[in-house]
Amino acid sequence: MYKDDTILVVGQAKPSKEDAIYSLHGEFYVSFVVERATGKILDLECNTILSVTRNFVVSMLLGKSLKTDLDEMQQSIRERYFALTQKPLIACLKDAHNRYMMVTGQK
Template identity: 40%
Template sequence: MEYKKSTIFVTGVARPSKDDPVASQYDLFFLSLIVDKTNDMIISAACNTARPMTEDFICSLIVNRNIETDLESITSEIRARFFGLLQKALIVALKDAHNRYSIAKKL
């Protein structure tokens, strides 16, 4: 897939809980985002999960949202709709990706 020159790739990381199946495969949970810096829209997302269904659901909560203006509403929706063991790690990774995006956008 080819992305516009206005897009950037950022990754947020967090430690999953020891109970999460992700922890048995990976030391860290990664949330990767492709964001269009002209409008701050998340156009694609991927993460390392134990099941493809989990990744699909996470992406449905994040893609086509504005990383700057929608961060709190995305976080609230994760708390209201995502009850996987990764919930806390997902929120931490999302906020980490947001911070990295804010730094990268200034460059």
């Protein structure tokens, strides 16, 4: 399904105890399929409760780069995503960025 030049990078964070994700999963996860060289996000999935939330996150991040677009993605989340998981989503993004940079030898 995915080409050989792609990698899977997962970011995780702890949601607030008030969020249903905490009750169901305990952690908030976002899995990214990215091009190894560019960090371009080709696919992603997160463990949100509602599909509309997942679809909205996908629409904000798909096509961006974990390598170069971290600030832009964080700003988009702050300006457009108003849920209890706003901070955990940003934390997941930063975690995934750091993992990407480590596994590609860029950090």
